[in-house]
Amino acid sequence: MPTEFEVKEENTQISTARPIIQLEDVSVSYRLPSERIGTFKEYAIRKLQRKIKIEKFWALTDTNLQVNRGEVFGLIGNNGAGKSTMLKVISKVLKPTKGRVVVYGKIAPLLELGAGFHPELSGRENVFLNGALLGYSRPEMEAVFDEIVEFSELEHFINSPVRTYSSGMFARLGFAVATAHMPEILILDEILSVGDEAFQRKCNLRMKKFQQSGATVLMVSHALDMMEGMCNRIAWIDHGKTQKIGEPQEVIAAYRGENL
């Protein structure tokens, strides 16, 4: 394996950069939903008939990717191209069917904003619950609690049940919790379009701060203009393969050209 890396690094001329995420020939296959066997009876019958054929859908096929420490790396592509699957194999949610994923840093995945919130619990209680879901401990959450409240601008509502929140308040709190601790790797799946413009600016500012302190950001979005402005490099994914990796402008132009 190491020799292969050296070759790849020379090829792409990034031998000085330190990799933090590496995908080597990664493939991921899902079962097709129609093949789901719902009952024991069905299972037994098919087992007897030896008819359990697992039809596979390959969401990623032999994908190679390297993200370097300190980069803001973007993934673009049409819906169903495999972007989210790629984020999932990187963040340990899915184990790749084939190939290898190596990550040299602690990942803070950004939970779809507010997923895991309980509507009956107060904002305060949900901050701790959500923090626990993201793998933090009580002291870690207590240390950043005030900052979370301040960042999400919910000082007056933090003790009210979350069901009374507007969708903007909901999203603000979710973003504030997920980014309260500076991670080595931050994963953002199509979520920077939350809140009003002022809050978006605030989010972008926080991301810049992360990046300046050496964090790596991996993001997926359809907002191409924003991606062009934020990312150091972009990968265009199509039909489970990386079509092009490189300068944001070039990759976006190629992607747009294909989709005219």
Add this chain to the structure above:
Amino acid sequence: MASTPKPVYDSASYRVSAISELKELGKYRYLLGQLIRRDILTRYKRSVLGVAWTMLNPLGTMLILSFVFSNFFKSEVPHYPVYILSGLLVWNFFSQGTNAAISGLVWGGSLLKRIYIPSSVFGVSAIGTALVNLVLSLVPLVIVMLVDGAPFYLSMLFLPISILLLTAFTLGFGLLISSLAVFFPDVAEMYQVLLTAWMYLTPIIYPESLISAKWMPFYTINPMYWMVKMFRLPIFEGRFPSWQEFLPAFGWAAGMLLVGWLYFTSKTEEYAYRV
């Protein structure tokens, strides 16, 4: 490449095992506490009496059952309300705990697909919630015993061990059934029917003396028969279990926990694909 740091995650060497999952659960113990807290706080959040319902619920069921069945069994069982309640607590714990384990994994599935969480956290917290409810429902038991004038025995000191055995058995069974429910969605529905049948096959509302001798061997196959016994003997009959009574209960508890944990963790890598 010489100074490559040690990877935090390497899919090639990553494998969920019974031991690794236990370690992950230890790391996520704060989440465990948070989930239990959430379930207890939110269950009755909008009701006026709140958590008190945890105690009123079995009390109400006991009152109804005592009223309905006391004419049948009163001569057989002195302090019939205490008899019912001591069995009902065990059964409620088991059925609530295992059902919560199923719905917990299904609910948690939507999160498991998005972020990494050790999947056993949902089943374990479900049993944890049921355990809190079980301890709370000991309060109405004591009240009923006082009102009914039933004696308090020294043998009740055995109850912590009874609770431990029941918890281990329920956790093992809950992990097993919730794992099956992920692969076969019908299991959750089928389980409700099974639970009803299972309850009537366990001496909870009727006295054991009603079971004829020739059927007794079949009753003793039932692990819940032994679990109920671990509570009935110290609370109701006023004696510690004998070894012959303790060992089957212990065997079921330890065996089920082991089987449940091993099976659950052997399937862990598939949940994110399947739920």
